[in-house]
Amino acid sequence: MKNLRMLAVAAMLGLSPAVVAQQTETPLSYYLPAQFSYNSSIPTPKDILGYNVGEWHASHDQLVMFMREMANLSDRISITEYGRTHENRPLYLLTVTSPKNHQNIEKIKEQHRQLTDPEKSGSLNIKDMPAVVWMGYSVHGNEPSGSNASLLAVYHLAAAQGPEIEKLLDETIILIDPSINPDGMNRFASWVNSHRSKNLVTDPNSAEFSEAWPRGRTNHYWFDLNRDWLPLQHPESKGRLAKFHEWKPNVLTDHHEMGTNSTFFFQPGIPSRNNPLTPESNYKLTQKIGTYHAKALDKIGSFYYTEESFDDFYFGKGSTYPDINGAVGILFEQASSRGHAQESVNGVLTFPFTIRNQFTTTLSTLEAAQAMREELLAHQRDFYKDALNEAKKAGTKAYVFGSEKDKARAYHLAEIIRQHQIAVYRPKESFTVDKVTYTPENAYIIPTDQPQYKLIEAMFEKRTTFKDSLFYDISAWTFPLAFDLEHAALSSRNFKKSQLGQKVEELSLPAGEVLGGKSDYAYAFEWHGYYAPRALNQLMDRGISTRVATDKFTGADGKQFDYGTILIPVSGQSINADQLHQVLQEVAQQNALQVYAMGTGFTPQGIKLGSPMVRSLEQPRIMMLVGDGVNSYDAGEAWHLMDDRFGMRPVLVKTTDFNRSDLSKYNVLVMAEGSYNNISKDKLRTWVQQGGTVVGMGGAAKWLSDNGIGNITFKKVEPDTSSQRAYADLENAEGAHVIGGAIFETKLDLTHPLAYGYTDAKLPIFRSNTLFMERSKSPYANPVMYTSEPLMAGYISKPNLQRVKNTAAVDVTALGAGKVIAMPDNPNFRAFWYGTNKLFLNSIFFGQIISGNSARAEEAAH
Secondary structure (H helix, E strand, O other), rough: OOOHHHHHHHOOOOHHHHHHHOOOOOOOOOOOOOOOOOOOOOHHHHHOOOOEEOOOOOOHHHHHHHHHHHHHHHHOEEEEEEEOOOOEEEEEEEEEEHHHHHHHHHHHHHHHOOOOOHHHHHOOOOOHOEEEEEEEEOOOOOHHHHHHHHHHHHHHHHHOOHHHHHHHHHEEEEEEEEEHHHHHHHHHHHHHHHHHOOOOOOOOOOOOOOOOOOOOOOOOOOOOHHHEEEEEEEHHHHHHHHHHHHHHOEEEEEEEEEEEOOOEEEEEOOOOHHHOOHHHHHHHHHHHHHHHHHHHHHHHOOEEEOOOOOOOOOOOOOOOOHHOOOOEEEEEEOOOOOOOOOEOOOOOHHHHHHHHHHHHHHHHHHHHHHHOOOHHHHHHHHHHHHHHHHHHHOOOOOEEOOOOOOOHHHHHHHHHHHOOOOOEEEEEOOEEOEEEEEEEOOEEEEEEEOOOOHHHHHHHHOOOOOOOOOOOOOOOOOOOHHOOOOOEEEOOOOOOOHHEEOOOOOOOOOOOOOEEEOOOOOEEEEEOOOOHHHHHHHHHHOOOOEEEOOOOOEEEOOOOOOOOOEEEEEEOOOOOHHHHHHHHHHHHHOOOOEEEEEEOOOOEEEOOOOOOOOEOOOOOOOEEEEEEOOOHHHHHHHHHHHHHHHOOOEEEEEHHHHHHHHHHHHOOOEEEEEEOOOHHHHHHHHHHOOOOEEEEOHHHHHHHHOOOOOOOOEEOOOOOOOOOHHHEEEEEEEEHHOOOEEEEEEEEEOOOOOOOOOOOOEEEEEOOOOOOOOOOOOOOOOEEEEEEEEEEEEEOOHHHHHOOOOOOOEEEEEEEEEEEEEOOOOOOOOHHHHHHHHHHHHHHHHHHHHEEEEEEEEHHHH
């Protein structure tokens, strides 16, 4: 029966029964709609690439070659480079429309943007306006059917002939992003092509279907770019979003893949999991567009489903971000062949078949957009009119945020907000809310009375109640909490438009400086600044001796210096006083720091500069474990933070190479979320006992606990077996106890080295797991604790909320001469959790100076 079923499915896929032994060439006619003729002067994909679409996985350079050639040959297509990846690959956006529209493209673009401006949109005649459709392919590099389908989409739009295509191009502006993630695409294509047999092997055990770590899903730093539409931490996202807002599309498609044993999914997703900020009209339009997909897939005999999976809650995804910008985002999920042809429960799934479904729904999207053109344009116009009306009625009239001690973090949040086409202002003058004073120098104001009101709310709200308890992604991402900034929602009682000062048109990192001129004694800078660790690392890179003050002191001029202040003596350095002053001027400027010249070590109050409380620092020599067993997302976030943002040089060592590595070269070991069963725990324990610092996050902290490396204890979560339940409720019941991503309040011991640089004893932390760490028996070992009422934003089940209360967010164990620092949460989440980056960096720079007496482990037990 199984063989008969496979043959039947093979026939449906247009394959011969011998597909498991040999794949024949897939002609263009397999993909292209039969009703069109094609211009013979336009080369086919095979003419340019040398192979049929689907025969090989196109590499990014081949994709680029094809797209550029199409733009050169067709007067329907123009191409623009909108950015470069971390690996310096170009990111392209193609504009496809009629030659007539191309001649007036800037005018069309400007008129379309006016549709999102309520002051101008009422005068526009949408009957004569083209719809704008954005096609985004393969944000995940190992979901390649999308990018390979873009070859067919561009060829079809360039070469198809007849009144049907002419009408489409007259009435539609089609924007094609053929590869959102070039680095991941190339990594994956290289893998599957190099493991492809001449006679296709479909056995799922084949190496072709088992990529090497970290796999091709992610970008260079192993980030999921489909989660970066809101945070905008990567060049791919920044460049793409600029083009998005340049055009303000009506429809955006997001072409993905899912498990090999699935079929094909198109949105809408599960209705109860839509974000409540998204209007109901968006869902209805998505449903209506879905009827076009269903009709097209029925025609070619492909199975599909809709409204049963996925959701539109987190606005940082490619298919959901458009929904909060007056457009309709559509997610497509195609069962993945993960190579060229693979056996599945539905028979042999071939790469050409996956490409055909993506291309077919590309065409059905264009058909829907053309047929629903006025409806989509009206929806966009009304979305912004309604948003502005809601803003006028809303109780919150503005949001303010800032930081007196760290202008860099506030700057970076303002930078993100402005990229979303949200107006940002400085306060006209200082004002106080809830005992916090916001000044023109340290704060920013976001008035809500602007077209992007809904997106503003999405970025600032602290939602804790939900229709559904399941989330495909995170349930909270409140930006001022992520950045740990002082902030407030301003009502009409404490906000007037007259408080708005200068509108921020350009942003630059706040300037740093050396205050007090050249010193012949010492310099000092506080650890409050976000880039203080980068400054310290730059000094260490130059061989400059540095020290840290573990208590407070006051300078001769009355300036008070906090815990964690960095001291740089002038004497004993490898460079002279003039050179040191010059270096510090450069470092201060680059890192938005105020460096103070110290004329004497005899401080009026607090410790003296020669005190034993001022500790010498050793430059971190960091090994980070990567490879099999390690969560590539969490590892990539730590790598990106250290390398890209802070200029450090962590050595990435595969877990399989740890046991033969010379650990004496390193004094810090970073272990991201993961399981490390293939490394020698005895070798690791010995290295820590000899003075090393290990930083374990998430599952790595649990692994350290389970293997007796550090005196760390986690709560045991017992399953609820109190009653009989319906089998149909299993998925929802289990999912409701998952912490997909929420924000919690913790309290800090500001005197502890891991809390250096923080000024507020309350710190928001992002949590996305159910690892609950018990409080240590040592009263000094948990510098960060969850509070008794910790939930700040997002979803958590009631049992888990009880479990997390008053548990440890950080645990420090002394093991011999070394330290084990455990964090059940990820302080570097998606690169935009600026507020907790310092916890991670403090572990690296100051783990060495933490007193062993503060967290003495029972070594004898191990």
